[in-house]
Amino acid sequence: MSARQNTLSRPPAGAFYGASPGRKRLRVNRAVLFTLVPALTFFCAFWLLPFARLVVMGTEPDNHSGASAYWTVLTHPRYLGSLFSTLWLSLAVAGLAVALASVCGFFLARNQFPGKTWLLSILTFPLAFPGVVVGFLVIMLGGRQGALAQLSQSLFGERWMFAYSLTGLFVGYLYFSIPRVVMTVMAACEKLDRSLEEAARSLGASHWRVICDVIIPAIRPALLSTGAICFATSMGAFGTAFTLGTRMNILPLSIYGEFTNYANFAMAAALSVILGLVTWLALALARRLAGDVVGAPA
Template sequence: MTAASRQPSGAASYVNTHQIMVGPVRRKSLIALFALLPALVVFCAFWLLPFSRLIMMGAEADPSSGISAYLTILTHRQYLISLATTVGLSLVVSLVAVAIAGVAGFFLARQRFFGKSILVAILTFPLAFPGVVVGFLVIMLGGRQGALAQTSLWLFGERWMFAYSLAGLFIGYLYFSIPRVITTVMAACDNLDQSLEEAARSLGANTWQVIKDVIVPGIAPALLSTGAICFATSMGAFGTAFTLGTRLSILPLNIYGEFTNYANFAMAAALSVVLGVITWMALSLARRLAGGNLGASV
């Protein structure tokens, strides 16, 4: 037998190589499937099935209008006002939080001074508070017996209050949104290449040009992602709004009222689906604009 006859043919060699390669790939696929199985079970049991049930329940007839709860939301003024108020308030909170905390986060990331760690800890401490505590703090500031009311009564003879209105809700939402922005912006600034700023200055750019052309584009994904997270958090925040007053016309309180006060499960389900869809659209848009870095620092 010649040496050529002892060597495997091209087809046989390809089959052997293919079998060798397929084995590890198949094993890795099985390992990945088993690793994802618990997450898939939890996802289906605690999100997919309940949310599917919510969607179907929202399509049922609303007792007050006799038509689908989704159509009732689109045709009744009170629900449209609640929807617009919730979206508008959440959007304003997100923009203001990004504007204020973005500047603060950049300053804290670039400056070194005594007590910085303590200051950062104080600024991020509101993350530890539940919504009820945040609402109580707003009442202590702008309620009837709050600091502002007592000071205005002493100076002008009348009580100034804002706690039980959209202004109070705005302060509360802003209070727990700012720490989220600060921590994200600080992480983004730490990863920003400072040599780009030095190159811009060497080319004659002033401070504002460096900020506009280098710094802001560099941390833009972080600003977009944290703004979207603030928007989503404000859309669904319940504890703060419930503490400040159940008469505020926002979606979380409307869902609570329809479910507990009127047992209108169809409307509560429809409002929940609408809130979830709007929040998901905002997060998806921010992820697209940020280049898929939603939740990342840069």
């Protein structure tokens, strides 16, 4: 073979480099990084920088005590009471919403009947309401001129009210939490493998054992995730609480009062950071537990 033919049959020197996996991977990484720039810019500008500013502002002296706002939150009974009231309220809403809506979601996922589509539309309708409307509905139910007050007045001669308290707030939070759980549980139940239930029954398991040992473990990730979402929503919900009254001692109203009424920016920042951290921890814990369940071997 002549030298000219050997040169023509040899591939170009850069052909191997252009087709190397490392070069292709580098190009892909650059493209992904380029597409992430807008998202990272938005994240830094509208979340990271403001939240960092809140964290720093919370270390400044509180207007009333003169100490660090974080220390005041942990030592002052009023702020501790606000934190614990919000925690217990959110936990109660999340627990009851998951308990009630899980049964409803499982029934709707397993049964077909006329009007099911309309029923689902009605159940999810509260998701379209802002917090102010939900608070107004609670007032119309348990306020001074609500249905319960008028009924108790006609039957017992006194007005029964619950709208302007933590009970009314609990009812309002539960009202817009149940639809979230119903739809999530329905989606999880529709993916269940019914052969596992049939196998458990064939081995002699009772109806309740099938529920406890097969169905609940299978939909446990959905229950954990939607419970955490209900908890996080209840922790930071403001519109419903503000409509029902500004004297309730919960974190969103405390933040609003410190910021607008007293110009106590350090305390408002500290309470905001604590609220955000508690909510983030709940979501991270639920995600971890749900992930462990999903990834567990059969």
